[in-house]
Amino acid sequence: MNSTAFALIAILTLAAALAAATLQKLMHATLSFAVALVGVAAFFFLLGAEFVGLVLIFVYIGAVAVLIVFTILLTRREVGKDRGVNWGGAVLAIAVFGGLMWAVLKSQSVSIVAPHIRALTVKRIGETLMTGYVWPLQCVGLLLTSALIGALVLVMEEKR
Amino acid sequence: MSKSVDQIFVIAKQWLLSWLTGAPDWIVQIASSLLNIFTLLAVFLTLFALMSVLERKILGRIQNRYGPNRVGPFGLLQPVADGIKMLIKEDIVPERADKLVHFLAPILIAAAAILALGVIPYGRNMTPFTIDGGILFFFAIGSTTELAVFMAGWGSNNKFSMLGAMRAIAQMISYELPLIITVLPVVMVVGSLTPDRIVAAQAGYTFNIVPRWFVFTPWGAAAFILFFVSGLVESNRTPFDVPEGESEIVAGHMTEYSGFKYATFFMAEYIGMFAITGLAATLFLGGWHSPVQALEFIPSYIWFFAKLSALLFVYIWLRGTLPRTRIDQIMNFAWKFMLPMSFTCVIAAAVWHYAGRGLRGWLWSLVVVASAYTILSMLLDTHRKFAPRVYRFAE
Amino acid sequence: MTPTLQAFLIVSVALFSIGLLAVLSRRHAIFILIGIEMMLAAANLNFVAFWRFSPQSQSPTGVMIAIFSIAIAAAEAAVGLALIIAVYRHYHTTNVDHLDQLKG
Numbered sequence: 001m002n003s004t005a006f007a008l009i010a011i012l013t014l015a016a017a018l019a020a021a022t023l024q025k026l027m028h029a030t031l032s033f034a035v036a037l038v039g040v041a042a043f044f045f046l047l048g049a050e051f052v053g054l055v056l057i058f059v060y061i062g063a064v065a066v067l068i069v070f071t072i073l074l075t076r077r078e079v080g081k082d083r084g085v086n087w088g089g090a091v092l093a094i095a096v097f098g099g100l101m102w103a104v105l106k107s108q109s110v111s112i113v114a115p116h117i118r119a120l121t122v123k124r125i126g127e128t129l130m131t132g133y134v135w136p137l138q139c140v141g142l143l144l145t146s147a148l149i150g151a152l153v154l155v156m157e158e159k160r
Numbered sequence: 161m162s163k164s165v166d167q168i169f170v171i172a173k174q175w176l177l178s179w180l181t182g183a184p185d186w187i188v189q190i191a192s193s194l195l196n197i198f199t200l201l202a203v204f205l206t207l208f209a210l211m212s213v214l215e216r217k218i219l220g221r222i223q224n225r226y227g228p229n230r231v232g233p234f235g236l237l238q239p240v241a242d243g244i245k246m247l248i249k250e251d252i253v254p255e256r257a258d259k260l261v262h263f264l265a266p267i268l269i270a271a272a273a274i275l276a277l278g279v280i281p282y283g284r285n286m287t288p289f290t291i292d293g294g295i296l297f298f299f300a301i302g303s304t305t306e307l308a309v310f311m312a313g314w315g316s317n318n319k320f321s322m323l324g325a326m327r328a329i330a331q332m333i334s335y336e337l338p339l340i341i342t343v344l345p346v347v348m349v350v351g352s353l354t355p356d357r358i359v360a361a362q363a364g365y366t367f368n369i370v371p372r373w374f375v376f377t378p379w380g381a382a383a384f385i386l387f388f389v390s391g392l393v394e395s396n397r398t399p400f401d402v403p404e405g406e407s408e409i410v411a412g413h414m415t416e417y418s419g420f421k422y423a424t425f426f427m428a429e430y431i432g433m434f435a436i437t438g439l440a441a442t443l444f445l446g447g448w449h450s451p452v453q454a455l456e457f458i459p460s461y462i463w464f465f466a467k468l469s470a471l472l473f474v475y476i477w478l479r480g481t482l483p484r485t486r487i488d489q490i491m492n493f494a495w496k497f498m499l500p501m502s503f504t505c506v507i508a509a510a511v512w513h514y515a516g517r518g519l520r521g522w523l524w525s526l527v528v529v530a531s532a533y534t535i536l537s538m539l540l541d542t543h544r545k546f547a548p549r550v551y552r553f554a555e
Numbered sequence: 556m557t558p559t560l561q562a563f564l565i566v567s568v569a570l571f572s573i574g575l576l577a578v579l580s581r582r583h584a585i586f587i588l589i590g591i592e593m594m595l596a597a598a599n600l601n602f603v604a605f606w607r608f609s610p611q612s613q614s615p616t617g618v619m620i621a622i623f624s625i626a627i628a629a630a631e632a633a634v635g636l637a638l639i640i641a642v643y644r645h646y647h648t649t650n651v652d653h654l655d656q657l658k659g
Contacts, residue, residue, distance in 0.1 A: 006558040010566050017570055017593055021577035026585070027261065027314060033589050034307060036570075040596045043566070044621075047607045052621045054296045056596075059625050062303025062336075064592065064632045066329060069310055071636045072585055073326070075643040089579025097572035104564045115608070120615055122293050122353050125622075133619055140626050147630035151637035 324412025
């Protein structure tokens with residue numbers, strides 16, 4: 001695993017995430033959220049789980065980001081602006097960050113290097129999905145169907 | 161001898177890389193990738209230039225006129241003139257447009273289109289980048305095109321652009337489903353998402369005459385037609401070019417772009433077309449395999465580009481022949497016809513596989529596809545009768 | 556110097572707290588949703604990092620959890636956005652400070 005690649009992707013992701021959390025204009029924040037997701041997908045590629053990275057790009061950027069953008073367009077009364085950072089929220093976020101960082105840096109067992117593994121092919125993922133995880137797969141299918149129908153019902157205009 | 165002609169590009173690349181034998185591993189990797197990328201760009205940008213003039217000439221011939229024939233022999237140097245024209249045009253950006261988003265949109269669309277070209281096998285051992293989930297990569301990159309189209313429409317701060325962008329995205333999202341579900345039978349039958357394996361699974365000939373391409377099976381033929389039509393919609397080509405219909409919304413999401421940025425949009429659309437037809441050739445038409453066993457000495461990349469050219473000719477033919485469809489007709493077609501038919505293709509492929517992959521499987525899957533098609537046609541029939549045709553001037 | 560598990564966890568923690576910042580300090584409902592999605596992405600990164608650095612058993616559990624989590628996040632985003640649109644139609648605002656009709 002290349003450490004320059006890791007550093008670059010980490011900087012890109014965190015900068016884009018920070019921009020998404022603090023930018024005033026809605027559209028710019030959404031687009032930097034999409035860039036942050038590309039960064040996370042790059043991390044997945046670095047970690048050897050390419051399938052998950054591709055699924056993330058497909059689902060999040062291809063679907064969720066487009067949905068968010070459409071919703072911003074459809075709810076456009078107050079165009080664009082949002083008020084500044086709420087300091088109480090920022091303090092709480094920094095406190096949570098500090099606490100979790102302390103936990104991560106304190107535990108010695110996580111400063112390990114990556115072991116060599118067999119490449120995770122799509123074939124293995126498919127086999128695992130169909131043998132060990134077949135019930136979660138069906139449940140997720142049902143969940144997605146019900147979410148689809150629910151979202152449609154919520155947004156449908158009532159017939160006069 | 162024919163094998164070395166077939167592998168000539170691979171041999172050339174290995175000879176070029178042999179100049180770097182002493183270098184560390186990552187330099188050789190980067191050099192190899194750069195060679196692939198440059199070759200890909202050179203080939204496809206030339207093809208784009210050639211296609212832009214060939215399309216106009218073929219459209220002209222369909223409409224009983226010559227196409228461009230002034231610049232160069234038979235007008236073939238027209239892209240040079242077009243390129244110079246596009247480059248020297250003034251780059252107008254609207255004052256209240258969102259500068260960053262307006263600038264990034266064409267770059268993102270072009271980048272997505274060119275990235276998608278990287279996983280298609282162009283010949284024997286000639287895939288630029290072998291990724292394990294190659295087909296998924298192709299569709300994931302294709303789905304980022306929608307966000308870029310939206311950026312183009314919104315960044316221009318123009319109502320026509322916004323409307324065009326929303327129509328374009330609605331159309332592209334609706335047809336992404338049939339596009340991907342029709343690929344599913346192929347992936348299911350081959351058992352892999354890698355384009356190389358899918359091409360390798362279509363090798364050989366049944367009875368030594370008919371090649372084992374997936375298009376010669378009933379589910380494959382139906383899936384190919386559905387994939388082709390969905391590809392037409394994804395590239396915003398006539399008859400589905402509502403997002404860029406000149407008579408309706410000026411140029412849709414590309415209205416406020418002038419000069420080189422418009423050329424970039426244009427290039428991205430054509431390269432998207434190349435990518436989709438390349439994938440159609442890979443998945444259904446046997447990739448770089450030859451259709452006749454006697455002609456196997458012709459190099460594999462020639463066969464691939466012949467198939468690509470045939471499909472592109474059909475694209476141009478459809479553009480010259482069919483009128484534009486309305487946006488609600490497009491949506492109805494996607495959700496009410498193409499989606500159920502693509503599910504039927506999946507079921508038919510499973511039937512073909514489980515009835516043995518021979519004649520019995522062929523006939524049973526034909527029954528499945530034909531019955532689904534008949535039932536859908538009867539359900540979706542609008543019972544509209546047209547008045548008898550009256551010609552006033554033609555004899 | 557290859558990145559250790561600690562490096563990945565630090566990035567994941569940072570992404571999570573930035574998501575938390577977005578949820579807590581923004582007033583537009585869509586931004587809160589973006590923050591939630593960011594927190595989910597950080598958790599996915601955590602799962603896959605732990606899977607990669609663990610002594611390998613047969614099943615790719617971390618990757619499976621990440622795949623299902625992405626699917627569920629997409630469903631939740633769809634329903635959340637539908638809710639925001641429905642609320643906007645009724646109250647004509649997306650500012651969560653103004654949605655206080657049930658307040659004590």
